[in-house]
Amino acid sequence: MMIKKKLKNKFPSELRMDLVSNDWVIIATGRGRRPESFAREKREKEKASSKDCPFCKEDNIKEKVARRDKKDGSWFVIAIPNKYPALSSGRQLTERKEGPNRIMNGFGYHEVIITADHQRPLALFSQKEVEMVIDLYQARYLDLIKKRYIKYISIFHNHGKSAGASVAHPHSQLIAAPVIDPDLRGSLDGAESFYQSQGKCVYCAMLEWELKDGQRIIYQNDKFVVLCPFASQVAFEVRVYPKKHQPYFEKMTEDEKWLFADALGKALNKIYKGLDNPAHNFYIHTAPAGGGDYNHYHWHLNILPKTATWAGFELGAGIEISTIEPEKAAEFLRKAK
């Protein structure tokens, strides 16, 4: 009896199933860290001076959003081709077999989206500034979605060396690929099967409950909600969802972009303040390009702060271990200013 009680209090861990992917995750708070302790112990010295920065002298501009409040037409955010692309478009898309394996050449597009200031991260942008970045995400998306072969466009942002940012200057990336990514495929399948059995969008069902329950909500405005997901995969995972059902990121209206900028800016700022500017990744999951019935899908943005190194269990077993309850993470971030 004593042992049971002790264990119960000391390690109140839980297994939780993600509604969409049906993946189970472990919420193990027994590792016992308070939210404050996730702040980085020391700030990494990764700021190359702007003199040596490849993005500070960029002139191979593909598309830009000018700083509208300035008369000189200087740019605030630009898109350029990635100098080291993971995919490139100079050839046909071809497929062949090698033994039992299928191979395609690496057809696609890989662009970098850069904001002018060498130092200032998105987390410190004004709503107007975040909106300019989103405008460019959308513009590049709408251009590349028309290209042949493209089935999916991934938009993502790495901040900090330990989150994989190889250049300190704030930048996002956009990769247009001829295949639908497997993670998204899993979510699409999960959303479709929920729709077939329950007759509604799984994300809408989740949001309805989350907004009523309130525990995991960090912030909301008229059109967007920022929350820690019920079955978070990493500590302080944060997602931004449109409240109204909408499969396609790229169909956001001006009005919606303005409020998405508000929600994303608030989310990033709270993470910056609460966790002392941690390294993080964020990315958009949206219904694939080019036809297909994806009306059951609901686009959103995921933010993954880097507060721990992924280790063997997460890599080997696929069951992620998050070391703080999503409710406590949300409460902590809700208060961060």
Next chain:
Amino acid sequence: MMIKKKLKNKFPSELRMDLVSNDWVIIATGRGRRPESFAREKREKEKASSKDCPFCKEDNIKEKVARRDKKDGSWFVIAIPNKYPALSSGRQLTERKEGPNRIMNGFGYHEVIITADHQRPLALFSQKEVEMVIDLYQARYLDLIKKRYIKYISIFHNHGKSAGASVAHPHSQLIAAPVIDPDLRGSLDGAESFYQSQGKCVYCAMLEWELKDGQRIIYQNDKFVVLCPFASQVAFEVRVYPKKHQPYFEKMTEDEKWLFADALGKALNKIYKGLDNPAHNFYIHTAPAGGGDYNHYHWHLNILPKTATWAGFELGAGIEISTIEPEKAAEFLRKAK
């Protein structure tokens, strides 16, 4: 024309589909690193002295394998309960709903498997020593597989801080969980569907072709083969497969364990020598515990050297970017001594 040619030579990237999961990965060698450059630039100072090491003074031993060549009965490798378990067994397994979500309590077992020497990594063990570790993996597996509720047992090893090892003293971990992990579930499904359509094990088909082709083979003995997978997810990913079809790791015979120890030891040693002792994770994927027809599955061990930080595209799009061709990685490791 000029541009096409330039792109073709500079970025010969490929998309490759994993036969089992049907996931596509990008092999992008355009990032242009030679195998040698993956070696860690500097060795992290993570060796706490053995005086402060929690594993050097462990006495809460659950099971041990004694050093057979010593008369004093001193242990070479032990299993102990994890002091900070992700899952623990002091309660019933219960499930409840919260809104639309399912929750189970964190029932399970979490053990640590420790070798006596504070410094020496598995990569420098003799075949006999590796065999002793495998013996204990198997013994703990066979004990925990009998416990109620347990559906899957994950055995994994983290080496180096950047691979998530929080204690420098070499150790492996074992987590027995009441759910089948989603990564394995995906592999089981993929293997089952291949079996249904092709009438054979997907891993046997792959191995037959790999052994004939030879390009990605690093090492083999009578019963095991070490190779870089065709659709590697990370640079220098290495897998160890039994040549003969066998779903269950725990059913290895004495003879097989001896040769598995040879193969695993060689694999780890070549990575250690070739990549200058990089951080890495390894884990075993084996058919789940407790019934079910898993005869289409084929157990194996995966090694993931940590030569790059995972970033947004990998996290967000699920399409991994590996920065060296598996054929070149295998060639490099084959020669490493």
